[in-house]
Amino acid sequence: MNHLLDVNAIIALGYGRNVFHKRTFALVQGKCLLTCSISELGFVRVLSSFPEADVPVPICRKLLFTMKSEWEITQISDFRSAADLPAWVTRPEQTTDGHLVELAGSVRARLATLDAGSPGAFVIPQRG
Numbered sequence: 001m002n003h004l005l006d007v008n009a010i011i012a013l014g015y016g017r018n019v020f021h022k023r024t025f026a027l028v029q030g031k032c033l034l035t036c037s038i039s040e041l042g043f044v045r046v047l048s049s050f051p052e053a054d055v056p057v058p059i060c061r062k063l064l065f066t067m068k069s070e071w072e073i074t075q076i077s078d079f080r081s082a083a084d085l086p087a088w089v090t091r092p093e094q095t096t097d098g099h100l101v102e103l104a105g106s107v108r109a110r111l112a113t114l115d116a117g118s119p120g121a122f123v124i125p126q127r128g
Contacts (some may be wrong), residue, residue, distance in 0.1 A: 002032040002109035003122060005102055007042030009112050010035065014067050015047060016054075019112050021125075027112060027124050033073040034096070034109055038096060040075065041066060076107055088119055097121070 005013070012020035013028065027033075044060040047053055055063070067073060080103050082095075089098035097111070097118040104111040104120075111121040 002034055002104075002107070002123075003027065004034040004036065004100060004104035004107075004109045004120075005039055006097070006113045007039050008109055008114045009047055009068075009124060010039055010064075011047050012114060013071075014043065014063050014068050014106075015050075017053070022128060024114070024124055032109075033071060034104075034107070034113075035068070035073055035075050035116040036078045036103060037083075038078060040101065042096075057104070062069060073105070076103070078103060080106065081114035086119070098101075 008020075009024055009027075012024035015021065018024075042058055047055055047063075048057045048060045061090045068075070073084055080099060084102050085095065085098045086102055089095055097113070097115070101118050101120045103110045111118065112124055113121050116122055116123050
């Protein structure tokens with residue numbers, strides 16, 4: 001099964017001091033991982049805004065490139081629109097997750113996330 005990483009999953013994977021890093025790192029072993037423009041841009045925007053991380057935008061971009069090549073993460077094209085949002089999206093904070101769940105499904109993948117609450121998404125499990 002292919003997994004489209006959402007923003008929080010990419011951050012947890014790429015930022016070793018993230019509390020969910022080990023949990024997310026366990027997912028990459030032997031899996032086919034995907035990103036899209038929304039998840040990649042979100043990674044750069046969010047990680048570069050963490051004062052404690054002190055990672056400027058150019059370094060975030062390099063980190064993302066390194067992660068994608070080391071773990072063979074593939075970027076997929078994002079061809080969906082707001083018209084494709086699922087019916088369960090009723091609040092503004094659900095729009096990105098709804099979009100990513102539908103995008104993942106359109107390429108026979110599942111959205112991989114650390115957040116419960118998005119129908120059809122794969123919540124990255126805790127490991128022992």
